[in-house]
Amino acid sequence: xxxxxxILAAGQGTRMKSSLPKVMHRIAGIPMLEHxxxxxxxxxxxxxxIVYGHGGEHLHEYCSDFEVDWVLQAEQLGTAHxxxxxxxxxxxxxxxxxxxxxxxxxxxxxxxxxxxxxxANNITLLTVDLDDPTGYGRIVREAGKVTSIVEHKDASExxxxxxxxxxxxxxxxxxxxNECLAKIENNNSQGEFYLTDVIALAVxxxxxxxxxxxxxxxxxxxxxxRKQLAKLERIHQQEKVEQIMMQGVSVADSARVDIRGELSIxxxxxxxxxxxxxxxxxxxxxxxxxxxxxIRNSKIGDGCSIKPYSVIENAVxxxxxxxxxxxxxxxxxxxxxxxxxxxxxxxxxxxxxEGSKASHLSYLGDSEIGRDVNIGAGTITxxxxxxxxxxxxxxxxxxxxxDTQLVAPVTVGKNATIGAGSTITKDTDxxxxxxxxxxxxxxxxxxxxxxxxK
Numbered sequence: 001x002x003x004x005x006x007i008l009a010a011g012q013g014t015r016m017k018s019s020l021p022k023v024m025h026r027i028a029g030i031p032m033l034e035h036x037x038x039x040x041x042x043x044x045x046x047x048x049x050i051v052y053g054h055g056g057e058h059l060h061e062y063c064s065d066f067e068v069d070w071v072l073q074a075e076q077l078g079t080a081h082x083x084x085x086x087x088x089x090x091x092x093x094x095x096x097x098x099x100x101x102x103x104x105x106x107x108x109x110x111x112x113x114x115x116x117x118x119x120a121n122n123i124t125l126l127t128v129d130l131d132d133p134t135g136y137g138r139i140v141r142e143a144g145k146v147t148s149i150v151e152h153k154d155a156s157e158x159x160x161x162x163x164x165x166x167x168x169x170x171x172x173x174x175x176x177x178n179e180c181l182a183k184i185e186n187n188n189s190q191g192e193f194y195l196t197d198v199i200a201l202a203v204x205x206x207x208x209x210x211x212x213x214x215x216x217x218x219x220x221x222x223x224x225x226r227k228q229l230a231k232l233e234r235i236h237q238q239e240k241v242e243q244i245m246m247q248g249v250s251v252a253d254s255a256r257v258d259i260r261g262e263l264s265i266x267x268x269x270x271x272x273x274x275x276x277x278x279x280x281x282x283x284x285x286x287x288x289x290x291x292x293x294x295i296r297n298s299k300i301g302d303g304c305s306i307k308p309y310s311v312i313e314n315a316v317x318x319x320x321x322x323x324x325x326x327x328x329x330x331x332x333x334x335x336x337x338x339x340x341x342x343x344x345x346x347x348x349x350x351x352x353x354e355g356s357k358a359s360h361l362s363y364l365g366d367s368e369i370g371r372d373v374n375i376g377a378g379t380i381t382x383x384x385x386x387x388x389x390x391x392x393x394x395x396x397x398x399x400x401x402x403d404t405q406l407v408a409p410v411t412v413g414k415n416a417t418i419g420a421g422s423t424i425t426k427d428t429d430x431x432x433x434x435x436x437x438x439x440x441x442x443x444x445x446x447x448x449x450x451x452x453x454k
Contacts (some may be wrong), residue, residue, distance in 0.1 A: 004090045004174065005040040005117060008082050009033055009101030010053030010073040015225040021055035022060065022223065023101035027233055028240070029260030029278060032223060033059070035104035039065055042108040043115065046094070049086035050101070068224040078192030079168070079183045083177070092175030099169060102223045105232055106169070110219055114171050121176045121207045123198065126169040126216050136165035137196060137213070149196045159444065167220040176207075211435060252291075266302065290325065298329075301337070317355075336371075352394065366408065367392040376402035376420060383408045395430070402445035 011362030013022025033050070040048050048068040052059050053076055060070065071086045083098055090096055095118050097111065110126070117124040125146065127139050137149045138159050149166045150159050155424035180198045188194070202209055212219055223229045234255070240263075241254040248267030251257055257272040262276045266285030276290055279297035283289075287300055288307035298315045301307070307324030314331035317323070322340040335341060339352045342359035350367040358364060358375035366383040368391065369375070379400050381392040390408035394400065398412045401420030406412070411427040418424060419435025428434040 001092070001116070001173070002046040003097060004094045005041060005045045005048045005097045005099060005443055006032070006086045006090075007036050007040065007048065007050045007068075007099045007101050009059070009084055009100065010051050010076055012395070013102070013224065014075075016229075017226075019043055019055075021058055024055070025226075025229055026225070027104045027229070028236055028258070031062060032104040032235075033063065033101040034066075035280045036099050036106065036281055037068070038062070039106055039108045039111060040097075040099065043097070043111055047090070047181075049089065051082045051085050078186065078190070079182055079195035080193035080197065083179045083195055083334075084193075087174060087178050087181060090174040092173070092178070094174045095171055096170045096174045096177050097169075100222060101168070102392055103220060105221065105224070106219045109213065109344045110212070110214045111216060113454045114169070117212060118171050118173065119430070121173060121202070121205070122210055123170055123172040123202045123207065124212060125199065126214065126220065127211045128213055128220050128376045129163045129168055130164070130165055130217060132396045133160075133165045138162040139164040139166060146199065146211060149199050163357060168195065169220065170195075170198070172198075172202075176202075179341075207324050223236040261297075272308070284319065293324075308371050330382075364392075366390065367394065370396035370398070370414075372397050374399045376400050376404060378403040379406070381406045395452055401435075 009023045011022055016022050016025060022212045024031045027035060037048065041320055047073050047425040050068050051071045051073050055075045056072065069089065070292055073082050073085050087096060093145045095115055097115055114124050114126050128322045130136065135152050137151045138155055139162065140148045140159060142152055146327060164317055180201045183201055184193050184197045186193050199209055207239060218442050220234065223232060230332050237258055238254060240259045241251055241257050244250055244263065244265055249265050250270045252272045257271055258276045260305045261277060261279040261281065263281045265283040268285055269283060269287040272287045272291040274292045276294045281295050282299045284300060284302035286302055287304045289306045292309040293306055294311045296313045298312050301319035303320040305322050310324035312329045315329040315333040318337040320338050321335045324343065326339045326343045328346045330346065330348035331365055335352045336354040338355045340357040341347060342361060344361050345358045346363045347367040350369065352369050353371040353373060355371055356369055356373040361377045362379045364381050366389050367381050367416045373394050382405055383392065392406050392408045393411040395412060395414040397415040399417045401418050401422065401423045404418050405423045407423065407425045413428050413430035415431045416428045417433045419433060422434065424434065
């Protein structure tokens with residue numbers, strides 16, 4: 001049978017105290033709703049329906065690339081009412097899996113085990129055993145079979161001892177789901193239509209309710225406030241860090257690394273504390289990453305050393321490169337093998353050739369720098385004329401003296417030397433010294449400017 005997924009995402013989430021819809025709050029840099037959407041894709045869902053209500057403009061703006069059917073629940077009249085907004089659109093023989101946009105850590109293997117149990121008119125329900133089930137609906141069984149779900153407030157003292165509880169995640173055939181939805185009433189204190197009533201209807205019809213359970217209870221934990229959001233963030237991060245540790249990566253403190261995207265990293269690499277990875281990051285083997293670094297959408301080769309508090313974004317770094325501390329590599333940067341970028345150096349849209357060095361206090365933008373070039377402290381490529389960007393080319397073997405301004409467009413010749421304190425506005429020849437300085441002189445009696453008195 002084909003699989004259809006309905007994701008319930010209409011709740012406002014008042015306890016979040018936010019103008020954003022609850023499901024747009026992030027775990028590992030990704031909205032909770034996107035986590036659930038990705039699990040649906042991993043299951044191979046034929047169609048995905050997202051039921052939304054509050055803040056629909058935020059959902060549509062961020063999730064514009066989602067291949068889903070957006071379904072408006074104009075009035076929030078309960079979970080069964082929410083499902084009913086989407087279920088008539090689904091082919092009767094499809095399996096329907098109901099998920100929740102604020103339950104972000106559910107695993108696709110858990111859901112697959114649940115879906116695989118569906119047949120005919122039975123229902124499969126995801127349950128979990130909790131040490132403290134207070135507040136949850138209890139799964140009542142007779143002779144091992146599910147007979148009902150009893151809400152905590154309605155449970156007897158004996159039923160309150162039951163540790164198996166309802167998660168709300170279930171799967172069944174769409175045609176039978178619609179039959180049950182048509183029978184659900186709102187005769188309760190909230191005046192809402194509850195999806196859990198499907199269980200009692202199925203039992204009354206003589207249909208079996210099968211169950212599956214997640215490996216870990218956190219998979220089915222929902223988020224209602226920012227404390228719960230922070231709790232799941234740490235659980236998720238711990239799990240991701242443990243995965244790379246099992247691949248041979250050393251981590252100074254697994255509680256102080258954040259992976260906000262996809263990280264692949266080779267063995268014998270080391271990650272110090274408070275390092276953040278964002279987007280798609282690929283790191284080779286035997287790479288050392290110092291404390292406080294931020295690495296985003298970048299590729300780093302084997303044997304690199306990234307010293308503390310360096311920021312790397314949309315950059316390519318070849319093998320055995322030395323970076324930082326306090327270096328900033330901006331988009332379009334490519335550092336070739338055995339090059340060095342030192343403290344307080346900023347590089348953007350620049351090729352730094354093999355073995356070349358910019359050891360401290362420089363800005364290199366829109367540049368093409370050859371092999372074995374030395375960039376002195378305080379060097380700046382003046383790439384912007386106020387309207388357009390221009391390129392600086394520094395050929396192999398050049399030596400750029402400290403406090404040099406290279407006014408682009410300009411080319412420094414092969415093995416050329418630029419004297420310290422120069423402003424270079426014209427191309428320089430190969431194998432020559434170029435400098436621009438005024439003759440040193442002293443002016444006696446010169447007075448420094450003073451502040452005007454008010």
